[in-house]
Amino acid sequence: MLTDDGKHLYVSWDEYHMLTERLALKVHASGWEFDQILCLARGGMRPGDILSRVFDKPLGIMSTSSYRAEAGTIQGRLDMAKYITLPKGELAGRVLLVDDLADSGVTLRAVVDRLRGMPSISELRSAVIWTKGVSSYTPDYFVELLPTSPWIHQPFEEYDALRPEGLAKKYEI
Secondary structure (H helix, E strand, O other): OEOOOOOEEEOOHHHHHHHHHHHHHHHHHHOOOOOEEEEEEOOOHHHHHHHHHHHOOOEEEEEEEEEEEOOOOEEEEEEEOOOOEOOOOOOOEEEEEEOOEEOOOHHHHHHHHHHHOOOOEEEEEEEEEEEEOOOOOOOOEEEEEEOOOOEEEOHHHHHHOOOHHHHHHHOOO
16 A cells, blocks of 8 residues: 555555455466466565465575665665576576566666576566566566556565564564
8 A cells, every 4th residue: 555655565464465366366367377486685685485376386596685774775786696596497488587676776776687698598577576666677577557656565675674582572582
């Protein structure tokens, strides 16, 4: 739900799961068959895991990071992992790239460009929950287009500031 200023979107766990399921339905409705899912850590890990289970496809993980300053609100240099973690074999065939959102589009475009340069990948498509209006990259599949490009407050963000001591207090351990 957007706040009155249109600058913030607050997402509950129930909404997050429903949106991820709707993303799976969009991919399925397209009729495209794929061999593997590659998710971008950390934001794409939850939707990647769910899609991997729904489609019964192996899940690979690639770490990327681009938020560095102002509690993650100012985008800095993009770091892309040199290696991709897979359960077995190599990233090959038809690959579905999954992330949570296309924010500026910089990360997705850079990863897509890198993956399209891999001869083992015959086809690549991308899927995200949200695409912001300011994004320079439009994924093949997305659930919501956000023209005002709000900051998305995802339900798991509570863990960003939570440390073991806070958990111990929560459960009075």
